[in-house]
Amino acid sequence: MELLVASAVGILTAAGIYLILRRRSFPVILGLSLLTYAVNVFLFATGRLVSGAPPILNKYEEVVYTDPLPQALVLTAIVISFGMTAVVVMVALGAYLSSQNDRTNMPAEPEGAGDDE
Numbered sequence: 001m002e003l004l005v006a007s008a009v010g011i012l013t014a015a016g017i018y019l020i021l022r023r024r025s026f027p028v029i030l031g032l033s034l035l036t037y038a039v040n041v042f043l044f045a046t047g048r049l050v051s052g053a054p055p056i057l058n059k060y061e062e063v064v065y066t067d068p069l070p071q072a073l074v075l076t077a078i079v080i081s082f083g084m085t086a087v088v089v090m091v092a093l094g095a096y097l098s099s100q101n102d103r104t105n106m107p108a109e110p111e112g113a114g115d116d117e
Contacts, residue, residue, distance in 0.1 A: 005045045012038035025092040025102040032088065036081035044074045 012034050019031025047070035056065065096102045 009038050009042050023103050040074045040077050043070050046070045
């Protein structure tokens with residue numbers, strides 16, 4: 001189980017970084033989303049990977065439980081990443097509508113602009 005979750009986090013992170021390094025705005029947005037998913041799975045896995053365990057302590061039984069704090073952190077991170085994705089999509093849409101291009105690279109400097117002499 002740990003190998004599967006670690007592999008999923010690694011694959012999501014690698015795919016997210018690959019997409020962030022693209023020159024179009026839509027793959028960059030998808031890459032950010034994949035990175036947030038990777039962080040969410042990592043945070044969720046920090047609360048012990050136990051299937052069928054309750055997230056609440058029971059003082060009457062000796063039961064293995066799952067830590068509820070990572071679950072609350074993941075829930076908060078999902079809401080924040082949704083808001084962040086909405087803002088980034090609106091900024092990218094505004095940039096596309098103003099320039100009719102969604103490339104994220106900087107324009108080339110004119111010749112002689114970087115000379116100090």
